[in-house]
Amino acid sequence: MSNVKLAVIYYSMGGTNYQLSKWAEEGAKEVGAEVKVLKVPELAPQHVIDENEGWKAHVEATKDVPEVTLDDLEWADAIIFSVPTRYGNMPAQMKQFLDTTGGLWFNGKLINKVVSAMSSAQNPHGGQESTILGLYTTMHHWGALIASPGYTDPVQFTSGGNPYGVSVTVGQDGKMLEDVHAAVKHQAKRTVTIAEWVKKANQ
Amino acid sequence: MSNVKLAVIYYSMGGTNYQLSKWAEEGAKEVGAEVKVLKVPELAPQHVIDENEGWKAHVEATKDVPEVTLDDLEWADAIIFSVPTRYGNMPAQMKQFLDTTGGLWFNGKLINKVVSAMSSAQNPHGGQESTILGLYTTMHHWGALIASPGYTDPVQFTSGGNPYGVSVTVGQDGKMLEDVHAAVKHQAKRTVTIAEWVKKANQ
Amino acid sequence: MSNVKLAVIYYSMGGTNYQLSKWAEEGAKEVGAEVKVLKVPELAPQHVIDENEGWKAHVEATKDVPEVTLDDLEWADAIIFSVPTRYGNMPAQMKQFLDTTGGLWFNGKLINKVVSAMSSAQNPHGGQESTILGLYTTMHHWGALIASPGYTDPVQFTSGGNPYGVSVTVGQDGKMLEDVHAAVKHQAKRTVTIAEWVKKANQ
Amino acid sequence: MSNVKLAVIYYSMGGTNYQLSKWAEEGAKEVGAEVKVLKVPELAPQHVIDENEGWKAHVEATKDVPEVTLDDLEWADAIIFSVPTRYGNMPAQMKQFLDTTGGLWFNGKLINKVVSAMSSAQNPHGGQESTILGLYTTMHHWGALIASPGYTDPVQFTSGGNPYGVSVTVGQDGKMLEDVHAAVKHQAKRTVTIAEWVKKANQ
Numbered sequence: 001m002s003n004v005k006l007a008v009i010y011y012s013m014g015g016t017n018y019q020l021s022k023w024a025e026e027g028a029k030e031v032g033a034e035v036k037v038l039k040v041p042e043l044a045p046q047h048v049i050d051e052n053e054g055w056k057a058h059v060e061a062t063k064d065v066p067e068v069t070l071d072d073l074e075w076a077d078a079i080i081f082s083v084p085t086r087y088g089n090m091p092a093q094m095k096q097f098l099d100t101t102g103g104l105w106f107n108g109k110l111i112n113k114v115v116s117a118m119s120s121a122q123n124p125h126g127g128q129e130s131t132i133l134g135l136y137t138t139m140h141h142w143g144a145l146i147a148s149p150g151y152t153d154p155v156q157f158t159s160g161g162n163p164y165g166v167s168v169t170v171g172q173d174g175k176m177l178e179d180v181h182a183a184v185k186h187q188a189k190r191t192v193t194i195a196e197w198v199k200k201a202n203q
Numbered sequence: 204m205s206n207v208k209l210a211v212i213y214y215s216m217g218g219t220n221y222q223l224s225k226w227a228e229e230g231a232k233e234v235g236a237e238v239k240v241l242k243v244p245e246l247a248p249q250h251v252i253d254e255n256e257g258w259k260a261h262v263e264a265t266k267d268v269p270e271v272t273l274d275d276l277e278w279a280d281a282i283i284f285s286v287p288t289r290y291g292n293m294p295a296q297m298k299q300f301l302d303t304t305g306g307l308w309f310n311g312k313l314i315n316k317v318v319s320a321m322s323s324a325q326n327p328h329g330g331q332e333s334t335i336l337g338l339y340t341t342m343h344h345w346g347a348l349i350a351s352p353g354y355t356d357p358v359q360f361t362s363g364g365n366p367y368g369v370s371v372t373v374g375q376d377g378k379m380l381e382d383v384h385a386a387v388k389h390q391a392k393r394t395v396t397i398a399e400w401v402k403k404a405n406q
Numbered sequence: 407m408s409n410v411k412l413a414v415i416y417y418s419m420g421g422t423n424y425q426l427s428k429w430a431e432e433g434a435k436e437v438g439a440e441v442k443v444l445k446v447p448e449l450a451p452q453h454v455i456d457e458n459e460g461w462k463a464h465v466e467a468t469k470d471v472p473e474v475t476l477d478d479l480e481w482a483d484a485i486i487f488s489v490p491t492r493y494g495n496m497p498a499q500m501k502q503f504l505d506t507t508g509g510l511w512f513n514g515k516l517i518n519k520v521v522s523a524m525s526s527a528q529n530p531h532g533g534q535e536s537t538i539l540g541l542y543t544t545m546h547h548w549g550a551l552i553a554s555p556g557y558t559d560p561v562q563f564t565s566g567g568n569p570y571g572v573s574v575t576v577g578q579d580g581k582m583l584e585d586v587h588a589a590v591k592h593q594a595k596r597t598v599t600i601a602e603w604v605k606k607a608n609q
Numbered sequence: 610m611s612n613v614k615l616a617v618i619y620y621s622m623g624g625t626n627y628q629l630s631k632w633a634e635e636g637a638k639e640v641g642a643e644v645k646v647l648k649v650p651e652l653a654p655q656h657v658i659d660e661n662e663g664w665k666a667h668v669e670a671t672k673d674v675p676e677v678t679l680d681d682l683e684w685a686d687a688i689i690f691s692v693p694t695r696y697g698n699m700p701a702q703m704k705q706f707l708d709t710t711g712g713l714w715f716n717g718k719l720i721n722k723v724v725s726a727m728s729s730a731q732n733p734h735g736g737q738e739s740t741i742l743g744l745y746t747t748m749h750h751w752g753a754l755i756a757s758p759g760y761t762d763p764v765q766f767t768s769g770g771n772p773y774g775v776s777v778t779v780g781q782d783g784k785m786l787e788d789v790h791a792a793v794k795h796q797a798k799r800t801v802t803i804a805e806w807v808k809k810a811n812q
Contacts, residue, residue: 027334043502056637087331087544089495089513092502096239096449099498111761112803123364124381127290127333130543133746136755137536138493141772144746150752152720153509161326163291163750164333180329193805194721194754195715201806205711226428246652246705290747297710299701307698314558315600315717333746339552340739341696344569346601348554349542353549355517366547397518397551399606404603435679494738494772529770532785535738536773552614569697570739584733 003105003120004195006033006188007076009068010083011093013055014174016120017082018062020166023102024080024118027087027185033078033192038068054174068097076111078195079144080188081117081135084170085127100137112140114195114203116149116187117165120176128160128167136164147194149187159183207398209236209391210279212271213286214243216258217325217377218283222263223369223387227283227321228307230388232342236281243300270381277312277337282321282347282397284338284390287373288330292337301341313345315405317398319352320368327380331363331370332358339367348387350397352390362386410439410601413482414507415488416448417499419461419581419583423488424468426572426590430486430524433591439484439598444474446503465590474503480515484601485550486542486594487523490576491533495540504544513541518608520601522555522593523571526582534566534573536586542570553600555574555593610699613804615642615797616685619676619692620649620702622664623783625729627693629774629775631686633689633727636794642687642801647677649706661776663783683718687804688753689797690726690744693779694736706745719751721811723804724795725758729785737769737776745773756803758796768792772789 006028025035028141039062041142042049073079083090092109106109119131136146150155150163159180160167166184169177209231223244223365228238242265245252252258272324276282286293318355322334339349352359353366362383363370369387412434420422424445431441445468448455455461479485490498508530510516542552555562556569565586566573572590575583621627627648630637634644648671651658653752660662682688692699713719728740745755758765759772768789769776778786 076729085503086505088546089276089501089544092498092505095492095495095501095618096498099492103759108761111759123360123366124327124468125331125363125365126326127332127366127543127547129330130336131271133742133749134540134543136745137533137540137742138495139755140742140755140759141493141533141771143757143761146755146757147750148749148752148755150719150720150749151714152752157326160328162328163326163330167328179416186701197804201809240602289704289708290714290750292704292743292747294703295705298695298698298704300696302701308557311558314556330750336539336546337698337743337746339542340539340570340736340743341698343539343554343556344696344736346554346558347409347567349546349552351549351552351760352547353517353546354511355514355549357453366549367543400603401600403607471663500736521631528774529766530733531769531771531776534734535736536742539739563732566734568734569732569736573734 004077004199005075006035006078006192007072008035008037008080008082009040011091013058015058016168016170017084019083020055020118023181023184024188027188028192030188031192036072037065038072039065043093043096049126058065061106070101070104073101073104075201076113078114080191083119083131085119085121085131088127088130089132095114101128107140110144112198113142114147114198115139115144116147116190118184119165120170121165124169128162129164132164137156141193147158147191147200149190152190153186155182155186207236207280207395208278208280209238209395210369211238211240211283212243213284214292214294216261217289218261219371219373219379223285226384226387227391230391231395234392234395239275240268240342241275242268243296244270246296246299246342260334267310273304276304278309279316280402281317281394283377283394286322286334288322288324288334291330291333293334308345313347315348315401316345317394317401318342319350319394320345322368322370323373325373327372331365332367348401349402352393355393356389358385358389408533410483410598410605411481412439412441412484412486412598413478414441414443414486414488415446417497421464422574422576422582425489426490426524429590430594433594435447437595442478443471444478446499447473448504449499474495474505476510478506479510482519483605484520484597486597488527489537491525491527491537492493494533511548516550518604519548519550520553520597520604521545521550522553522597524590525571525573526571526576528576530575531576534568535570538570547604550596553597555596559592561588561592613642613643613686613801613808614684615687615801616681617644617646617689617691620700621665622694622703624667625777625779626693629691629727630791635772636797637801640801645681646674647681648674649702649782651787652702654703677712678753680714682710686808687723687800689800692728692740694726694728694730694740697736697739699740710711714751719753721807722751722753723756723800723807724748724753725756725800727793728774728776728797729779731779733778738773739769741773755786758799762793762795764795
């Protein structure tokens with residue numbers, strides 16, 4: 001079994017990307033990975049959060065989820081990112097965290113991390129693809145190995161078929177419109193498995 | 204009313220993008236545009252087409268649709284492209300046509316064309332977004348004005364909500380899974396209207 | 407002459423994108439635009455800025471440049487964005503500002519803004535293209551009209567030839583390696599001119 | 610040493626991408642790979658080629674380079690693509706070849722290929738980045754592992770620093786403006802090395 005270390009790094013206001021992250025954790029553990037589910041720091045002021053009941057409730061419900069640190073990136077062999085779209089690109093909260101990794105980057109500490117990403121949006125074609133592809137642009141700068149799911153498993157065809165990474169559409173009621181549980185688990189297992197290949201070859 | 208000249212340029216194997224193009228024509232005519240629906244030349248050998256019944260039938264059904272020429276590009280004030288995805292990017296047939304426009308480009312004949320694009324795929328997130336965005340990359344090189352639909356009309360929210368351009372998912376039976384008729388008409392009207400602004404200002 | 411209102415919105419640590427913005431202002435004024443040069447709010451803590459002499463000096467030198475507000479977006483007919491790359495995508499500071507525009511977006515107040523963008527990077531191919539294209543992805547969501555420079559003027563061929571928007575490479579000493587002054591002015595004039603066409607048609 | 614099989618697949622009119630491909634072969638062989646340098650089939654009619662002296666000369670000079678086949682894709686553990694930009698996207702010739710891989714794709718024969726790409730353009734920022742990123746979009750559909758160079762070696766900083774893949778600018782005289790020989794070799798070695806990790810783990 002794998003001793004791959006996986007960091008699942010997410011941003012969530014309403015819980016969707018937290019749920020995706022937990023499913024990724026579930027899949028990764030099934031193939032033996034050690035997993036940390038980690039949130040990126042919030043940029044919004046507390047009073048803005050407090051004005052939005054769903055957001056406030058989610059922040060409180062996940063107050064014990066650790067915030068990601070630069071040490072977590074160094075620790076990880078593999079990383080899965082999960083973000084809602086904001087106008088076809090990742091939220092500023094995730095970008096701000098990525099922008100703080102210059103020191104690790106300069107010292108080559110992000111090279112060969114095996115990565116993939118997931119996304120959500122409120123419209124069926126509301127940036128699910130472009131958000132993930134935008135995140136991968138940054139991963140190229142890191143020298144990461146990008147292990148998107150493609151169509152590597154039949155589950156892709158029943159879960160929306162986003163080859164860049166699993167994505168969901170979130171209805172007005174905050175519920176996911178597609179059943180992507182199995183697809184997320186597949187993506188997580190694939191990311192971990194490839195990281196295992198990389199790790200073994202470098203031991 | 205408008206005297207805008209609109210070229211709707213498409214590639215289609217099974218009829219989806221031809222249908223989208225006809226709906227675009229319908230919308231554009233309602234705002235007074237002069238419209239040409241034009242197909243790009245096929246690259247596949249006839250014997251390959253003949254082996255695929257649906258493809259063969261579509262080719263025969265549209266044999267009277269004119270093939271696009273470079274003169275059509277010069278003629279047009281506005282252009283709408285409609286293509287199925289091929290691995291998240293436009294089909295080679297469309298790319299080959301675009302690659303032949305170097306002479307027009309060199310002479311500045313493609314500047315300020317008002318453009319937008321539409322797409323289709325077999326999976327709900329099978330490249331609908333990335334195919335359109337890839338086509339727009341080429342439009343930047345032309346010096347075109349990109350007039351994607353965004354969320355400029357409520358119809359966007361009932362038709363998949365692809366802000367880059369209308370897109371559809373095509374089932375195994377070749378039928379469109381979303382009702383995008385009204386959204387295509389909106390996109391066409393918007394493209395024509397903006398071209399009209401550009402045209403009036405330059406008369 | 408034009409009565410177009412142009413907002414030049416930038417983020418800058420070392421002054422490059424501030425300089426590009428001032429050149430854009432210069433070009434835009436030559437075609438009669440009313441121009442505001444505006445910075446996005448900083449996300450970095452003051453103590454981090456203070457540890458970096460160049461950054462600290464730039465922050466002090468531009469302390470009188472107004473911070474952009476949502477009202478500025480409503481006021482503007484045209485917007486030019488100018489940002490350094492951060493891993494092939496805009497900095498979190500700019501993204502955070504864009505992410506706060508949901509109210510304007512919901513009320514359709516960002517539709518038909520005429521936009522273009524500029525970028526800088528420390529390597530000659532360090533994200534100059536992808537950063538601008540990433541920003542345009544968001545503009546599609548707004549329903550903006552994207553008026554990139556393409557090759558609409560010969561100056562493009564002497565200034566790096568980035569058709570998506572003017573870009574520069576910044577050396578270790580903080581100096582721009584290409585002379586893009588004229589190219590920036592061209593881009594600004596083009597953005598304003600197209601906004602003028604849109605404005606006139608809608609009066 | 611490696612027994613990795615590398616296919617370097619290119620399109621070239623003037624020789625630049627053929628030269629990049631030969632350098633990739635050189636680097637890959639130094640780490641023990643078995644290498645095939647392969648051209649994609651031409652789409653232009655012979656009479657068009659004959660009217661352009663440089664193009665005609667290059668076609669004749671490389672007439673013994675084998676054309677890539679679908680079998681070559683199945684054979685390869687790793688693939689490096691090398692293409693000039695055409696309006697910020699790969700040439701139709703390469704796209705046409707990629708579009709013929711549906712059978713392999715359907716049977717899962719393209720999964721876990723380790724890939725990277727290179728590009729050229731006539732302007733310093735003429736699509737070098739976007740062309741490579743566009744090609745990677747297709748690779749996600751394949752389920753390939755994308756191993757871009759990032760900044761994994763100091764040579765990147767002296768060769769233009771394109772983290773997505775090595776790129777060059779080609780002057781009016783057809784000569785490359787940057788010295789990317791060492792950077793191409795590094796990219797090839799990196800692609801092969803990662804393919805070796807994947808191969809070993811799957812034996």
